[in-house]
Amino acid sequence: MSFVETMIPPQAPPPAPPKAYTLARFVGSVTLGIWLALGVGIFLTVVNGWDPAKFAKYGPSFLSGLGVTLMLVACSVVLGAILSLPIALGRMSKNKIWSWLAYAYVYFFRGTPLIAQLFLIYYGLGSFRPQLESVGLWWFFREAWNCALFTFTLNTAAYQAEILRGSIESVPRGQREGAAALGLPERVAFYKIILPQAMIVALRPYGNEIILMIKGSAIVAIVTVFDLMGETRRAFSRTFDYQMYVWAAILYLLMVELLRNIWAWLENRLTRHLKR
Amino acid sequence: MSGLFAGFYSILAWIGSIVDPFCGPVGVFRWLASGTLLACGDAGWGDEIAYGFVVTASLAIATLPVGLLIGFFVALGKQSEERTVRLASNIYTTIFRGLPELLTLFIVYYGLQILVQQLLASFGYDGPVEINAFFAGMIALGVVFSAYCSEVLLSAFKAIPHGQYEAGAALGLHRGRTMRLIIVPQLVRIALPGLGNLWMALLKDTALVSVVGLPDILRQTGIAARVTKQAFEFFGMACILFLVLAMVSSIIFSNLERWTKRAEMGR
Numbered sequence: 001m002s003f004v005e006t007m008i009p010p011q012a013p014p015p016a017p018p019k020a021y022t023l024a025r026f027v028g029s030v031t032l033g034i035w036l037a038l039g040v041g042i043f044l045t046v047v048n049g050w051d052p053a054k055f056a057k058y059g060p061s062f063l064s065g066l067g068v069t070l071m072l073v074a075c076s077v078v079l080g081a082i083l084s085l086p087i088a089l090g091r092m093s094k095n096k097i098w099s100w101l102a103y104a105y106v107y108f109f110r111g112t113p114l115i116a117q118l119f120l121i122y123y124g125l126g127s128f129r130p131q132l133e134s135v136g137l138w139w140f141f142r143e144a145w146n147c148a149l150f151t152f153t154l155n156t157a158a159y160q161a162e163i164l165r166g167s168i169e170s171v172p173r174g175q176r177e178g179a180a181a182l183g184l185p186e187r188v189a190f191y192k193i194i195l196p197q198a199m200i201v202a203l204r205p206y207g208n209e210i211i212l213m214i215k216g217s218a219i220v221a222i223v224t225v226f227d228l229m230g231e232t233r234r235a236f237s238r239t240f241d242y243q244m245y246v247w248a249a250i251l252y253l254l255m256v257e258l259l260r261n262i263w264a265w266l267e268n269r270l271t272r273h274l275k276r
Numbered sequence: 277m278s279g280l281f282a283g284f285y286s287i288l289a290w291i292g293s294i295v296d297p298f299c300g301p302v303g304v305f306r307w308l309a310s311g312t313l314l315a316c317g318d319a320g321w322g323d324e325i326a327y328g329f330v331v332t333a334s335l336a337i338a339t340l341p342v343g344l345l346i347g348f349f350v351a352l353g354k355q356s357e358e359r360t361v362r363l364a365s366n367i368y369t370t371i372f373r374g375l376p377e378l379l380t381l382f383i384v385y386y387g388l389q390i391l392v393q394q395l396l397a398s399f400g401y402d403g404p405v406e407i408n409a410f411f412a413g414m415i416a417l418g419v420v421f422s423a424y425c426s427e428v429l430l431s432a433f434k435a436i437p438h439g440q441y442e443a444g445a446a447l448g449l450h451r452g453r454t455m456r457l458i459i460v461p462q463l464v465r466i467a468l469p470g471l472g473n474l475w476m477a478l479l480k481d482t483a484l485v486s487v488v489g490l491p492d493i494l495r496q497t498g499i500a501a502r503v504t505k506q507a508f509e510f511f512g513m514a515c516i517l518f519l520v521l522a523m524v525s526s527i528i529f530s531n532l533e534r535w536t537k538r539a540e541m542g543r
Contacts, residue, residue, distance in 0.1 A: 028360030031353075035367050111476075111522040112515040113483035116494055120515060123501060124508035218376035222487055229378060242390055245383050249375055256374040 058235045065231030073213045080156035087161035109158035115219045122147040122223045148220040167202035207263035298326035321500040328496030335482045342418035347425025372423035377481050384416040385488050413485035428470035432463050465536045472529040
């Protein structure tokens, strides 16, 4: 009878088979190479075309344009949030007239381009000058900035009303019934039970809406408001230097990415009780 | 041969003039607006605005396949096993979703102009170069559309269970046929509502191309407004035309959705 006296000594595993050079790898290298080349190209044009005089001249105006953009977006989003409340209530109301009116408002502002609305108000209200003067509102609509703020507020109110309505209606019926079963008054149930749950649902769409507003605000440059885009166009028309657009692109990307990351962090933080 | 094409084109133009909803024999402007500012022909702005309507619609329709195709491949790239492909596609969406559409349009319009000029200069031609606004708008809007489209398609891809790919492999279909016969039909069904929203956004973004001189609805009404000094009426007309486009496309999309869902059980 024979038996094993010694174990086979441990051996290193066989070498991993060489990774096949697939088409996907080739495509990946090429596309990444293109991005890298573009990045380096833009960097080099910026470095080669760097002109301290230009930077000193247009740098501050870019910053002021950035301020105008942020100011416009912040004001219109806040004012739009306030205006969206009655519209969302109208959309949800059982009264046919109110709900139809709110629906028409939302449909109009979501169905037409923001730029057409801006033209309608900035150029269109100019033909009602005598009437506006007699009401005493002409000083407001004379300024392009005010018109832009007005249009953006109306526009974002329509979108925000839909976000609000969608999120409130997404709260399950059982929550409302549970609150009623506990004997909570309707008001308390709304503020303490429905709204907090709705706001968590609405958080992401609100973030998207702010990002859309930042991007959409670029069109005010066409009606002579010198926001970031307006300053860029002015600088480009004076220098014919393509770099100006690169700078604007970088600033816009920075703004949007920053906001997106803040929003992701915020959402993570606020929904941590829902994670398992 | 060219005579044949010319004849074909003139027949098309004749059919177009018959069914033209604005200035044709049964057109809105011809019946309701004759004698006003919106009359057809030299008397009013009806035919100019109708032309703008056609330009807007054709720009959106021409952009759609470009955006869908690029978006499909970017979505494929985002779920690739290769890290480099994923990274490259993510950079693409980050850039083109983060830039304002107007800025993308300017970058494409002026950038292409400079590029073509430099290219031609290296061949020894230095005359002025003008890029077609329609073409630049198609590229810029297509790129923006594809960035959003890739996100929609990616989430639709994630909704398709892995078993579907395995079933395709078990049937002996190779990857391209699995994609074409099994995955894409389901993908369309899942992604259609999202794509409908993107189409609406695209339709509205076409208005931006009027800024670089494309004679679309907004530019034509803008010219009319400047000449006649009746800005409110004409820009209101532009808004109404965009609403008409939105309504028509929402009808088409709800029919499409019904059509793609016809295989599902009624509940």
